[in-house]
Amino acid sequence: MDFKRIAFVLFVVFLGIVVAQDAYVRSLRNRKVEPRMYTVVLSLDGFRYDYQNIANTPTLDSIQQNGVKSVGLQPVFPSLTFANHYSIATGLYAENHGIVANNFKDPSTNQIYSNISPEAVSDSRYYGGEPIWVTAESQRIKSAINMWVGCDAKIKGYRPSWWKSYSVNEPYTARIDSVIKRLSVDYNNRPHLAMCYIEETDKVGHRYGPDSPEMIAAIESVDSLLGYFRQQLKLLSFSDSINFIILSDHGMIQADTQNVVDLGRIVRDAWLDTLICSPAISLAYCKKGCADSLLSDLQGVSGIRACLRTDLPERFHCSSTARMGDVVILSESGKLQIYNNKKPSLPAGVHGYDNANSLMSGIFYAEGPSFKSGFLAPQLYNTDIYALLCKLLEMDPAHTDGQIERIECVLNDK
Numbered sequence: 167m168d169f170k171r172i173a174f175v176l177f178v179v180f181l182g183i184v185v186a187q188d189a190y191v192r193s194l195r196n197r198k199v200e201p202r203m204y205t206v207v208l209s210l211d212g213f214r215y216d217y218q219n220i221a222n223t224p225t226l227d228s229i230q231q232n233g234v235k236s237v238g239l240q241p242v243f244p245s246l247t248f249a250n251h252y253s254i255a256t257g258l259y260a261e262n263h264g265i266v267a268n269n270f271k272d273p274s275t276n277q278i279y280s281n282i283s284p285e286a287v288s289d290s291r292y293y294g295g296e297p298i299w300v301t302a303e304s305q306r307i308k309s310a311i312n313m314w315v316g317c318d319a320k321i322k323g324y325r326p327s328w329w330k331s332y333s334v335n336e337p338y339t340a341r342i343d344s345v346i347k348r349l350s351v352d353y354n355n356r357p358h359l360a361m362c363y364i365e366e367t368d369k370v371g372h373r374y375g376p377d378s379p380e381m382i383a384a385i386e387s388v389d390s391l392l393g394y395f396r397q398q399l400k401l402l403s404f405s406d407s408i409n410f411i412i413l414s415d416h417g418m419i420q421a422d423t424q425n426v427v428d429l430g431r432i433v434r435d436a437w438l439d440t441l442i443c444s445p446a447i448s449l450a451y452c453k454k455g456c457a458d459s460l461l462s463d464l465q466g467v468s469g470i471r472a473c474l475r476t477d478l479p480e481r482f483h484c485s486s487t488a489r490m491g492d493v494v495i496l497s498e499s500g501k502l503q504i505y506n507n508k509k510p511s512l513p514a515g516v517h518g519y520d521n522a523n524s525l526m527s528g529i530f531y532a533e534g535p536s537f538k539s540g541f542l543a544p545q546l547y548n549t550d551i552y553a554l555l556c557k558l559l560e561m562d563p564a565h566t567d568g569q570i571e572r573i574e575c576v577l578n579d580k
Contacts, residue, residue, distance in 0.1 A: 202307075203536060204408045205558045206345070207361040208395060209254070209314070210388055211247060212368025212517065214376060214417035215239070215527040221385035225393035226531060229412065233533025234576045236543040238524070241416045243482040244447050245526040246518045247368065248281055250415035250548060251315035256295035257552030257566030259483035263295040265315065266489045271440050271451050273488045278440075284331070288318040296564040298555050299326045302359050305561050310348040310357040312341055317361075327357055338364050338391050346398045358559055364391065371418040375514035409534030409558055413551065418515045419525045421445070422500045427469045429495065430506030433460055442491070443505040446518030449491035457492040464493070469501040481522070483567070499523055536577055543576050 215238035218226050229235070242253045242260055244267060252258075252265040260266045268281040272292065279286045286292065297316050299309035308327040311317040317329040328348055330341075345360050370384035392412065399408055429443060433450075437460040440451040452460055457474060464472035472495045478485045484494075497503050499519050502512060519526055530546050533539075536558055553570040556563040557577070 202358055202560060203534075203558060204349070204358050204404065205360070205411065205555055206349075206399060206408060207359075207411045207413065207555070208392070209251065209361070209363045210367055210392075210412065210414045210529070211363065211365040212371045212416060212418050212515075213385075213388070213414035213529050214367075214371075214525065215529055217367070217376075217381075217385045217529075221382045221389070223385065223389040225389045225396060226412075229392075229396075229410075229531045229533050230540075232539055234531065234537045234541045234543055236530040236546045236576075238527035238545050239413055239530040240527055240545060240547050241521045242549060243484055243521040244518050245416040245521045245523075246444070246447075247415055248315050250528075251363075252293070252295075252297070254413065254415065254548045254551045255297035255299070255314065255316055257549050257563075257568035258295045259549065259567050261484045261487040261490070262567060264292055264487065264489060266484065266487060267442070267447070267449065268444070269442050270449055270489050271442065271491070273451065278442075284318075287315075287331075290319040290321050293319050293321050295566075297321060298552055299329075299359060299361070300324045301552075301556060301561055301564055302559065303327065307359065307559060307561065308355070308357040309359040309361075310345060311359075311361045312345055313363040314361050332363070338366065339394065342391065342395045342398065345395075346402075349399075349402055359555070362395075364388065366391075367414075368418070371515035371517075372513045373515075375420045376418040377420050378514070381515075406535065409536045410532065411551075412529065412531040413548070414528030415548070416517045416528050417524075417526045418517050419500050419519065419523075421502055421513055421516045423502065423512045423514070425469055425501065426512065427467060427497070427501070427503040428505070428507070429503055432467060433463050437463070441505055443503060444518060445502040445504070445513060445516045446497045448495040448503055448505070450493040450495060452492040460493050464495060469498055470503055471496045471498065496520075499525070532576060538576060538578055541576065543573075546573055546576075 241250045246267050248265050248268045249260045252263050256263045270279050279292050293316050299311050300321050302309045303324040310328040311326040312330045313332040318331050345362050366388050367384050374380035437456040439453050442449045475490045475494050476485050484490050549568040550573040552566050553568045554573050
């Protein structure tokens with residue numbers, strides 16, 4: 167090769183380096199580190215702690231490698247969707263924030279809270295504590311909350327800057343796109359806290375069970391959605407300032423549909439004012455002076471355990487609120503209870519059991535500038551999430567039942 171040809175090759179290489187360097191510098195200029203970090207939270211309803219191990223999950227695998235994964239995320243009792251999403255938002259146990267189940271009675275008003283009633287879910291009287299978006303808005307930090315329990319209600323005089331009520335018909339990609347759209351506006355109108363909800367693994371878990379082929383397909387589908395969300399976040403000009411948290415409210419267990427307890431054949435209506443029944447837990451609101459009589463009807467029944475609400479284990483943190491009823495009827499792990507349903511459509515998968523049951527444990531993954539890389543965290547507790555979010559967003563927290571000391575191990579500075 168003659169000298170001119172060598173010189174030409176070197177010039178081309180040098181030119182390529184200059185162009186690449188210029189492109190890199192321009193990309194850095196476009197990706198400014200913001201004065202305050204952003205936090206995006208995605209809840210995958212019913213995504214059990216071990217689902218990553220039974221399906222192909224390249225996105226979760228990548229997040230685990232680049233960020234944080236916990237051994238599990240313990241829910242509060244009862245391990246139901248509404249109680250736990252609101253505990254994640256407030257850092258409180260169910261007895262302290264008031265959303266004790268998906269459906270319950272408030273004896274002080276004699277009204278029923280139903281998770282399918284738009285009037286109930288938007289009624290601020292049901293919601294105690296201070297959800298994270300209220301903390302943010304009260305400290306002049308904008309929030310965008312998509313389909314999270316409590317976001318429909320005006321709490322302590324505040325609503326999120328943007329919120330969307332739950333809609334079962336809205337595609338999951340549309341939910342993600344709506345969050346990205348809110349994050350894509352100018353700096354002064356952009357939320358620093360965004361929260362989004364996807365229920366696919368819970369829906370499939372109830373219908374087919376956590377041990378089914380359909381669940382494997384659902385896990386892989388959700389992982390793909392997560393990959394899409396992650397990629398859209400990376401396309402934002404301030405992506406280097408985004409902390410991304412993926413969690414779930416509870417796990418799931420395969421139901422024993424062969425031995426079902428029909429409470430309607432056991433309890434006497436004479437003792438009852440209202441019974442709110444679900445497969446894993448029922449709340450009995452008794453007529454005056456009838457709680458002990460109802461309890462005696464339920465003693466010794468195989469598959470369930472009943473007790474006065476005031477006798478619930480202290481670790482459940484549910485005994486002090488009348489919204490839990492007078493008598494609480496608990497199914498044994500995997501067992502089901504129904505009430506006067508002659509041809510019940512039984513679920514294949516169930517949750518709502520003792521929150522210390524490992525199969526009720528959810529997930530916690532996180533990545534971003536504030537999180538460690540390749541870190542396996544111990545078992546975490548969802549009442550600590552609120553305190554973590556406050557720390558990430560540099561906000562003064564409200565009083566909670568959580569402990570920042572149990573979860574701050576996931577952060578870079580710890």
